Amino acid sequence: MRLFDTKPRGVPFATGADVPLTLRAQGSFFIGGRDIRSDALSAVPAYAPSGTVVVDQVYVRFAVPAAVGGPPLVLVHGCCLSGQAWETTPDGRPGWDEMFLRAGFPVYAVDQAWRGRSGAGIAPAANGDGPLPTVFSAGREDAWTVFRIGPRFPEPYPDTLFPVDAVGELWKSMVPDFFYALPTPNPTVPALSALARRLGGAVLVSHSQAGLYPFQAAEAARDGIAALVALEPAALPDPAGDLSAFRDLPVLIVYGDHVAASPRWAPRLALARAFVAAANAAGGRAELMSLPERGIRGNSHMLMQDRNSDVVAExxxxxxxxxxxxxxxGAAGRPIGGA
Amino acid sequence: MRLFDTKPRGVPFATGADVPLTLRAQGSFFIGGRDIRSDALSAVPAYAPSGTVVVDQVYVRFAVPAAVGGPPLVLVHGCCLSGQAWETTPDGRPGWDEMFLRAGFPVYAVDQAWRGRSGAGIAPAANGDGPLPTVFSAGREDAWTVFRIGPRFPEPYPDTLFPVDAVGELWKSMVPDFFYALPTPNPTVPALSALARRLGGAVLVSHSQAGLYPFQAAEAARDGIAALVALEPAALPDPAGDLSAFRDLPVLIVYGDHVAASPRWAPRLALARAFVAAANAAGGRAELMSLPERGIRGNSHMLMQDRNSDVVAExxxxxxxxxxxxxxxGAAGRPIGGA
Incomplete structure (x- = not known):
């Protein structure tokens, strides 16, 4: 399989503003979910307090290029963000969704359960039915260093590739995060399993907080999972544990720059190296790609939004x-929709 | 201007699953927003309690067809929903976003402020900084009659055009609604004004709860607003008030079926008739389109998801x-993005 047979001649990976994007199909659907009943859905007169709502469902926005040249990609965003993280970058360049579409990959970008267009089950507790679920927002002063844009807010690393002038657009893209209110595995995990089964051979691409989810899905069942790509995963399976679930499974872990200076990320990179070694010792096909070790300096945690996001995508x-x-x-990229 | 010069010959308005969709541009951006500072953003150790976040911003997902043949449309969803409401229908047909794209209209679908991918400012209050903002969810038993799918849950109207077999997908698309926590005008309104100015001649298309927003935007300033289309608006400007803001502004209000039997919607339809009469008496160009009066029976409140959504779109x-x-x-459909 040559992935780029369908790429228009002479068109760089990231570009396309002046080249039409031709889709076979696009749209959205939901996957997963469970019903809950409450007598505290509403305290306003216009809506009834008692009734049934669904929670844990996962919103999936998809597009399939007219000329499919690669396996379907499932994109799973990280902390405090939604699937928007893969769309237009803060400084207005095409996001990874469009880049991979133009390269021939069907793309399925989710909102994690309880995030964005995947509705959160907040109303019952807010209206008195049970304790309030844990929710947090990441302040920009904190996110600045968590995302490794710079050593301290608002000072950027001199070589940062994050589009700092447009960082306000990143702050606007942040949403409340119910991660700590949800069970393990996160409801997003069985939804990823179900989505992979429907797609029949998907590459699960995760970022940060979501990093562990595709591994948990693969541990549950390998059906429909073709490969895993984890951008700076916040967690990974225990390298000392049973890694037989990953035998022969292509796994790529990508890390950006300025990791050693980060108390948060340095141990996670060390964990990633240990996982890769242990997985391969157990018959895996795992690879750690450190961008600085390839001579690519200056990447932040937001690899898909950095100014060289096209290079990383490639x-x-x-x-x-x-x-x-x-x-x-290529044949795996079946357009799907509906319930 | 002929709107449909660019429509492929022989392709019905709604169809297209077997005809590629060719886009000049697509992506997303945010508009509006204001900073708030709090010392209660987080109660989990991994994220700092103190910091700054942005609220009231509005997520805009857009696509521009390769061959533009109409003005840009701004789509504003209603109660308890997100911009997803305009995407793929519950039973898997193309949504209005795709239908209008295929007909040559650039489409900009928003998530209302504090809804979906437009992050809600819930975390500070949830962690002790101030009273919890009012939030509700619509239970399906309530939504069934609010959306006029049938006279009582789970009984559909015998002639309903809502795709009842796929209604589970509608329930999954519902998200928590902070409408009653927000000031008047809703922060979505100035965002619509700003978006219309940037587009330079947009048709603002609203549904239900959002019905009043485009009218409020037009009252604030007509800049960039070319026309208003309100699908079953829940509220409208007072017909007894000053309607000079709507002089010469094309306004279309559309209503579906089974309204007379609905204590919620019958008065709203009466208000719509009164508004149209009063607006036209004040020099307006308003029209009320009652689908049953045109012989089209069975439409629910979810006109853009009913089985004849193509007919209504047309x-x-x-x-x-x-x-x-x-x-x-057509020239107004400038692709835009970035901050």
Whole structure:
């Protein structure tokens, strides 16, 4: 399989503003979910207090290029963000969703359960039915260092590739995060499993907080999972544990720059290295890609929004092409929709 | 201006699953927003309690067809929903976003402020900083009659055009609604004004709860507003008030079926008739389109998801074509993005 057979000649990976984007299908649907009943859905007269709502469902926005040239990608955003993180970058360049679409990959971007367009089950508790679920927002002063834009707010790293002038758009993209209110595995995990089964050979691409989810999905069942790509995962399976679930599964972990100076991220990169070694010792096909070790300096935690997001996307796409993940292929990109 | 010059020959308005969709641009951005500072953003150790977040911003997802043949449409969803309401229908047909795109209209679908991907300012209050903002969820038993799918849950009207077999997908699309926590005008209103100014001649299309917003935007300033289309607005400007803001402004209000039997909607339809009469007496160009009076029976409140959503879309598009709204035109569909 050559992934880029369908790429228009002479068009760089990231570009396309002047080249039309031709889709076979696009739209959205939901996956997963469970019903809950409450007598505290509403305290306003216009809506009844008692009734049934669904929670834990996962919103999926998808697009399938007219000429499919790669396996379907499932994009799972990280902390405090929604699937918007993969769309237009803060400074207005095409997001990874469009970049991969233009390269021939069907793209399925989710909102984690209880996030964004995947409705949160907040109303019952807010109206007196049970304790309020834990929710937090990341302040920009905190996110600045968590996302490794710079050593301290508002000072950027001199070589940062994050589009700092447009960082206000990143702050606007942040949403309340109910991560700590949800069970383990996060309801997003079974939804990813179900989505992969429906797609029949998907590459699960995660970022940060969501990093562990695709691994948990693969541990539950490998059906429909062709490969895993984890951008700076916040957590990974225990390298000392049973890693037989990952035998022969292509796994790519990507890390950006300025990690050693980060008390938050340095141990996570060390964990990633240990996981890769242990997974491969157990028959895995795991690879750690440190961008600075390849001579690419200045990437923040927001690899898909940095000014070289096209370069990182191309590296990931090339890895998928090299790995030719078992079970994946152009034919796997079936457009799906409805319930 | 002929709106449909660019429509592929022989392709019905709603169809397209087998015809590629070609876009000049697509993506997302945010508009509006204000900073708030709090010492209660987080109660979890991994994120700092103190910091600054932005609220009231509005998420805008857009797509511009390769061949623009109409003015840009701004789609504003109603109660308990997100911009997803305009995407794929519950039973998997193209949503109005895709239908209008295929007909040549640039489409900009928002999430109301504090809804979906437009982050809500819930975390500070949830962590002890001030009273909890009013939030509700609509239970399906309530929504069934509010949306006029049937006279009582779970009984549908015998002639309903809502895709009842797929109603579970509608329930999954519902999100917590902070409408009653927000000031008047809703922060979505100035965002609509700013978006219309940037687009330079937009048709603001609202549904239900959002019905009043475009009218409030037009009252604030007509800049960039070419026309208003209100699908079953829950509120409208007072017909006894000063309606000079709507002089020469094309306004279309659309209502579906089974309204007379609804204590919620019958008075609103009466208000709509009174508004149209009063607006026209004040020099307006307003029209009320009752689908049953045109012989189209069985529409629910969810006109854009009913099985004849293509027919309703075509009626709206034809009205836009007839009205040739002042200031609107194909050239107005400038792709925009970034901050």
């Amino acid at each position: 590296l990931v796409a090339a890895w998928i092409g090299r790995e030719r993940p078992h079970g994946a292929g | 009626l709206v598009a034809a009205w836009i074509g007839r009205e040739r709204p002042h200031g609107a035109g």
